[in-house]
Amino acid sequence: MSAELAPESEAELAEMVRAAAAAGEALSIRGGGTRGIGGAVAGRPLSLARIAGITLYEPGALTLVARAGTPLAEVEAVLAAEGQRLAFEPWDGRVVFGVAGVPTVGGVAAVNASGPRRIEAGAARDSMIGVRFVDGSGAVVKNGGRVMKNVTGLDLVKLLAGSHGTLGILTEVAFKVLPAAAETATLVFDGHDLATAGRAMRAALATPYGVSGAAHADGRTLLRVEGFPASVAHRGAALATALARFGAARIEPGPGPWAAIRDAGTLAGREGALWRISVKPTDGPGVAASLAPAEVVLDWAGGLVWALAPEAIDVRARLGVPGHATLVRASAAAKARWGVFAPEPAPVAALSDGLRARFDPRGILNPGLMAARVGVAA
Template identity: 60%
Template structure:
């Protein structure tokens, strides 16, 4: 079923007699398989409002992400949170939608400075499990009505409602960028270097460590003269970690961080991929216990891990301060191992009450996020 508008979407949900599998662009095959009738938001398409001067954009949920980004780029603006394209890592087809970005709270390396999708989200409309249309937040940055509900929907993976419209605050695109590269650092030294860079006044908005290539990478963006000055000063600050090569080629820098954003280093390779959110100071020790290849992002606060197929990485690691999400695995592994981190009992009880409130019949992506 592909409703043409929000009213039709509401009628479909209200009249549903069984589970519904919510589909955006079909690019994120994450979580357990859902048995149910497919409801696609592909018909809910188009940018409804864009005010460059107010730094806001409103689009229907099925609008391709590429379309939104093209509209913004024409005015020298961008989404602040650098959404990942999961097609690279997962080998999926389709086209990412702006609603899917919100539903999965997708972000990239710039999250360390700009936050995730939910931090730029200022309003939305969605259809809950009863078929009721709910509007929350607004279309301008100063309107924060219903702030908590806006943030709640981001990352809910279609289990609380089906998004029909989203509104974002946006930012100007930078005029220039530079990437500093250190080589040969251990995990501990790399995290120390990234922490020093992120704690500096030089506005670093990307910090990653790739053990496979021996590189530790740092990104600076802004006006050309500012980027040149900050890159030079940052290289001086990092001198105790070794000489830093500085790349000022904007296209090359964009390509480096696009590959990092999309975890291209693990694309097309045998093995399961996990995403771990941890304290940066814990990352080196956890990486040693993972038993596979790793990539550090967000200054060490995010670990991408490539491990043998069928590995239950949570069982291998035991208790740690953070959470682990199974991002890429075959259907059998995803059926056996919960993709999303099991919640502590108090949080699980709250989540269950929220689902009961927004989807009392339990028909929206049932079981997707539950272990």
């Protein structure tokens, strides 16, 4: 295998990509090595670890800009010192993949890594207000800006989020940030079945009490409220009263189990195929029930189903409702059999092919990573 490429600047990266494109050499793009979703990429390793550092932080403007290789922990520490945070609560792939890498800004953006607070604050892409990237021809592209008003032109910011490095290699990301919560509390209902949990979570989101997390795991239905201490105490009590028809709830102060919910921690380190399924929240409990004997966790009030299933189960065939299922972790044989990403409808596939042809005409950026079947050209 060729030696790993490790550019130290965007200009050096662009030069390397131009050389690879001219030679028809595929590139396997690596951030912190913590998010192993996708098929294997037979390409020369390219690390963004040296393109790092926070280039702009304006707490008063709620804006932070960082290079792609910047460790996420560094960004979170800088924000925490000013009482701020990335509102979308990025999930940490190290838990389910059992690796010890370093999550990076570019990796978060590339996979649109979003946690339980998505129901309130949106996904990672909703907090991204600008990007710089190098496309498959070696051209440097900039889209968006460093302020929150950005409504002109093609929204490449949203396009790059979740593209897994197949349309361009991110070099810099600008984020909108928000104040951190002074206090957190979790309402816990014990013993709900999936259908009851789904109704309780949806009812909670219909109240005016600012629920920032709604999940069901290990027989517990969990609802999170965040904010100033007096507000959290009032809203927590009011929410428990509003949901009294679902049983008695206890209120647990503190951060609660939300990191484990975010990272599917209860399903990590165990045999089986781990699926990440996105459906309408009203469909989530039924989908989860249809996957028996799989073990499931509901997040996003049922809109996200984490399922640990036997590898022989065709999870996509059991959905029965609109949605999509990604095979996050499984053996190579299971990935080859089911595919990591769901096949796209023909019109969407045509759009995807057109975008790849535009941004990566030689097909050198992570080829095969997002194929519906491992080994099938992306």
